[in-house]
Amino acid sequence: xxxxxxxxxxxxxxxxxxxxxxxxxxxxxxxxxxxxxxxxxxxxxxxxxxxxxxxxxxxxxxxxxxxxxxxxxxxxxxxxxxxxxxxxxxxxxxxxxxxxxxxxxxxxxxxxxxxxxxxxxxxxxxxxxxxxxxxxxxxxxxxxxxxxxxxxxxxxxxxxxxxxxxxxxxxxxxxxxxxxxxxxxxxxxxxxxxxxxxxxxxxxxxxxxxxxxxxxxxxxxxxxxxxxxxxxxxxxxxxxxxxxxxxxxxxxxxxxxxxxxxxxxxxxxxxxxxxxxxxxxxxxxxxxxxxxxxxxxxxxxxxxxxxxxxxxxxxxxxxx
Amino acid sequence: xxxxxxxxxxxxxxxxxxxxxxxxxxxxxxxxxxxxxxxxxxxxxxxxxxxxxxxxxxxxxxxxxxxxxxxxxxxxxxxxxxxxxxxxxxxxxxxxxxxxxxxxxxxxxxxxxxxxxxxxxxxxxxxxxxxxxxxxxxxxxxxxxxxxxxxxxxxxxxxxxxxxxxxxxxxxxxxxxxxxxxxxxxxxxxxxxxxxxxxxxxxxxxxxxxxxxxxxxxxxxxxxxxxxxxxxxxxxxxxxxxxxxxxxxxxxxxxxxxxxxxxxxxxxxxxxxxxxxxxxxxxxxxxxxxxxxxxxxxxxxxxxxxxxxxxxxxxxxxxxxxxxxxxxxxxxxxxxxxxxxxxxxxxxxxxxxxxxxxxxxxxxxxxxxxxxxxxxxxxxxxxxxxxxxxxxxxxxxxxxxxxxxxxxxxxxxxxxxxxxxxxxxxxxxxxxxxxxxxxxxxxxxxxxxxxxxxxxxxxxxxxxxxxxxxxxxxxxxxxxxxxxxxxxxxxxxx
Numbered sequence: 001x002x003x004x005x006x007x008x009x010x011x012x013x014x015x016x017x018x019x020x021x022x023x024x025x026x027x028x029x030x031x032x033x034x035x036x037x038x039x040x041x042x043x044x045x046x047x048x049x050x051x052x053x054x055x056x057x058x059x060x061x062x063x064x065x066x067x068x069x070x071x072x073x074x075x076x077x078x079x080x081x082x083x084x085x086x087x088x089x090x091x092x093x094x095x096x097x098x099x100x101x102x103x104x105x106x107x108x109x110x111x112x113x114x115x116x117x118x119x120x121x122x123x124x125x126x127x128x129x130x131x132x133x134x135x136x137x138x139x140x141x142x143x144x145x146x147x148x149x150x151x152x153x154x155x156x157x158x159x160x161x162x163x164x165x166x167x168x169x170x171x172x173x174x175x176x177x178x179x180x181x182x183x184x185x186x187x188x189x190x191x192x193x194x195x196x197x198x199x200x201x202x203x204x205x206x207x208x209x210x211x212x213x214x215x216x217x218x219x220x221x222x223x224x225x226x227x228x229x230x231x232x233x234x235x236x237x238x239x240x241x242x243x244x245x246x247x248x249x250x251x252x253x254x255x256x257x258x259x260x261x262x263x264x265x266x267x268x269x270x271x272x273x274x275x276x277x278x279x280x281x282x283x284x285x286x287x288x289x290x291x292x293x294x295x296x297x298x299x300x301x302x303x304x305x306x307x308x309x310x311x312x313x314x315x316x317x318x319x320x
Numbered sequence: 321x322x323x324x325x326x327x328x329x330x331x332x333x334x335x336x337x338x339x340x341x342x343x344x345x346x347x348x349x350x351x352x353x354x355x356x357x358x359x360x361x362x363x364x365x366x367x368x369x370x371x372x373x374x375x376x377x378x379x380x381x382x383x384x385x386x387x388x389x390x391x392x393x394x395x396x397x398x399x400x401x402x403x404x405x406x407x408x409x410x411x412x413x414x415x416x417x418x419x420x421x422x423x424x425x426x427x428x429x430x431x432x433x434x435x436x437x438x439x440x441x442x443x444x445x446x447x448x449x450x451x452x453x454x455x456x457x458x459x460x461x462x463x464x465x466x467x468x469x470x471x472x473x474x475x476x477x478x479x480x481x482x483x484x485x486x487x488x489x490x491x492x493x494x495x496x497x498x499x500x501x502x503x504x505x506x507x508x509x510x511x512x513x514x515x516x517x518x519x520x521x522x523x524x525x526x527x528x529x530x531x532x533x534x535x536x537x538x539x540x541x542x543x544x545x546x547x548x549x550x551x552x553x554x555x556x557x558x559x560x561x562x563x564x565x566x567x568x569x570x571x572x573x574x575x576x577x578x579x580x581x582x583x584x585x586x587x588x589x590x591x592x593x594x595x596x597x598x599x600x601x602x603x604x605x606x607x608x609x610x611x612x613x614x615x616x617x618x619x620x621x622x623x624x625x626x627x628x629x630x631x632x633x634x635x636x637x638x639x640x641x642x643x644x645x646x647x648x649x650x651x652x653x654x655x656x657x658x659x660x661x662x663x664x665x666x667x668x669x670x671x672x673x674x675x676x677x678x679x680x681x682x683x684x685x686x687x688x689x690x691x692x693x694x695x696x697x698x699x700x701x702x703x704x705x706x707x708x709x710x711x712x713x714x715x716x717x718x719x720x721x722x723x724x725x726x727x728x729x730x731x732x733x734x735x736x737x738x739x740x741x742x743x744x745x746x747x748x749x750x751x752x753x754x755x756x757x758x759x760x761x762x763x764x765x766x767x768x769x770x771x772x773x774x775x776x777x778x779x780x781x782x783x784x785x786x787x788x789x790x791x792x793x794x795x796x797x798x799x800x801x802x803x804x805x806x807x808x809x810x811x812x813x814x
Contacts, residue, residue, distance in 0.1 A: 005791060070416075081633065110453060133522065149685070157462050159752055181441060182437075182439055183437045183438075184435060184437055185428055185432070185435050185437065188421050188428065188437075191414070191416035191421075192414050192416070192417060192421075192425060195414040195415045195416040195417070196415075199344050199412065199414055200414065200425075201395065202375070202376050202395050202396045203395065203396055203397055203425045203426035204394075204395045204397030204426035204427075205425070205426055206400060262416070263465070
């Protein structure tokens with residue numbers, strides 16, 4: 001038995017199996033609780049599909065964010081990029097139709113991410129500071145964009161807000177991310193830069209270039225997330241005064257899972273399961289009548305506990 | 321030299337770091353089919369010279385001409401493309417990547433087609449190369465973190481030599497390797513030489529230099545002192561050339577103490593130590609030797625309260641248990657790790673901060689910048705650290721001077737029990753001799769010293785007792801004796 005467990009732990013699927021198991025346990029706990037407190041409010045197949053739908057949306061954003069965090073950078077402009085991408089999508093629908101629903105937000109995200117990257121490279125100040133500054137600019141631009149064609153998506157353009165197109169779109173994004181990580185230099189170099197930037201430089205890695213690429217990818221996937229988010233919500237009001245920051249944190253949750261399970265070789269799968277788990281927990285707490293504030297506290301603690309208990313942590317390893 | 325074919329000509333190579341003149345207009349020739357050793361004290365400019373050749377540092381001034389063509393590598397991979405590679409002194413592989421990704425980092429283009437990487441082909445080639453070197457127990461597809469420091473060094477050796485470089489630089493690598501690892505490295509060096517290429521080897525171990533070198537160049541304070549053929553010199557002559565005066569290389573002593581300072585009883589650490597017990601006495605130097613993965617490096621950590629999941633007990637003579645680092649430091653115990661840059665030094669901090677760190681708790685609640693500086697200056701001078709001042713960052717120091725900073729820290733703390741893991745790793749014979757003298761003085765003062773070392777000569781020369789470890793256990797205890805030989809010690813190791 002012991003040797004079986006040892007062998008299982010060495011398998012690259014161990015991390016994924018562990019996450020699925022934890023998800024199942026959480027589902028059982030909430031299902032039992034809601035059966036006592038509020039029967040029928042949690043865990044039925046249609047509700048599970050809703051949790052998955054939300055999880056998919058944030059997972060797409062997390063895909064791009066992953067490259068930035070793995071390199072040791074950070075991006076505080078995610079929320080503002082998503083909102084501006086959504087409003088740009090709405091703005092150009094009268095002229096461009098479906099092109100504006102799918103391509104314009106992704107393109108907007110790409111341009112904003114590229115601008116973040118270039119400003120970061122030019123100014124040579126920490127990415128956190130650069131992206132906070134840029135976030136304020138993007139928030140102001142979102143007010144301008146909302147004036148072009150309003151803030152509501154016509155219902156005939158909201159197909160990415162439900163199955164099956166949301167799933168198709170999200171799977172395409174996951175496939176692209178997985179491909180970039182495994183089959184391009186970007187994945188390898190991002191890990192190398194995050195591990196030791198100076199050594200990576202000595203190996204001929206153009207560190208500045210790959211940091212710009214990481215920030216650009218973050219923007220691009222924020223644009224992709226905007227496609228799903230707008231389809232799901234069908235409206236987006238502009239946010240100012242850093243209020244867009246609240247949108248940063250759910251994609252970040254997924255990134256935590258991706259980074260923690262990177263060693264097992266399946267960061268994207270970990271991101272998706274992690275986001276689904278968080279989405280399910282948030283819904284579960286609502287179902288048992290926990291207030292939003294307590295809900296956030298308990299969800300935060302639970303995520304930290306799950307990551308602490310399920311990831312391979314080496315004694316004495318430096319954790320940054 | 322007429323029958324030798326010139327491979328590389330270095331002309332007036334020069335490099336400054338601020339006020340430090342690290343390499344001073346050095347002109348040197350390297351020939352095909354030779355091992356050319358560069359020797360000199362720490363800070364003499366050896367690594368700076370080879371770092372410029374291999375693209376790690378930009379060339380200050382001067383030129384390198386390889387087979388008649390001037391070269392100025394921009395980075396290590398560019399140097400590889402010119403046929404030059406290096407095995408660095410410290411860890412040169414990166415966490416977060418697989419073995420195969422590390423081996424081809426920066427050189428993935430051979431596996432790329434239309435921007436897409438053929439990951440399977442990369443792993444396959446990496447595995448073939450590892451197998452061809454006899455390292456088939458290393459799996460190319462595994463994360464590099466799965467392997468030990470020594471195994472990662474072996475991977476670096478494969479990475480640096482598989483493409484048959486014209487010039488291979490081996491920068492103080494032997495100190496990171498056990499006897500087995502050294503054997504593998506020497507095999508590779510001999511192969512490179514036999515293929516008509518050149519190995520530039522930096523090493524402080526004079527026995528290794530004398531056994532491997534064809535030609536030896538000596539650097540002192542950034543200047544080239546001279547180049548000699550191996551047959552023209554002996555070890556003593558080399559030491560004199562290096563230091564500029566005659567050296568006494570005999571470290572052998574004949575007296576030691578007996579009252580207990582610290583003991584460990586039945587200590588086990590999963591995967592590292594298996595039921596190890598030992599006593600360390602005041603006025604004694606106790607040595608621990610063995611092959612790299614025998615568990616000896618964990619002994620220092622266990623005694624310092626730094627081991628994880630430790631069972632068994634570590635106690636001072638008065639019965640005080642040592643279960644954590646703070647208790648250890650509070651009870652005058654010092655520890656230096658083999659992995660100097662990662663575990664002993666604040667590499668991106670000043671010499672002053674590094675020396676004063678454990679002593680800050682003795683300097684009162686409100687710290688005085690002046691007091692800290694005076695403290696650091698005093699012990700930096702006592703250890704003769706080569707520096708501009710104590711505000712200088714440790715990162716810019718040579719290996720030996722870094723080690724002096726570590727020792728100055730514990731000297732300042734006036735520790736009574738010193739646990740020194742590889743205290744002379746990567747250190748030249750002059751500093752080595754200084755450190756031995758310092759340890760001997762400390763021992764005379766009644767301090768208890770534990771030396772964990774892969775250098776057998778050091779164990780024989782310095783220690784009152786030597787414990788040989790094998791498979792995480794103590795295999796043998798050898799008393800100090802003039803008749804003790806390398807062979808006898810190695811017999812217990814393997």
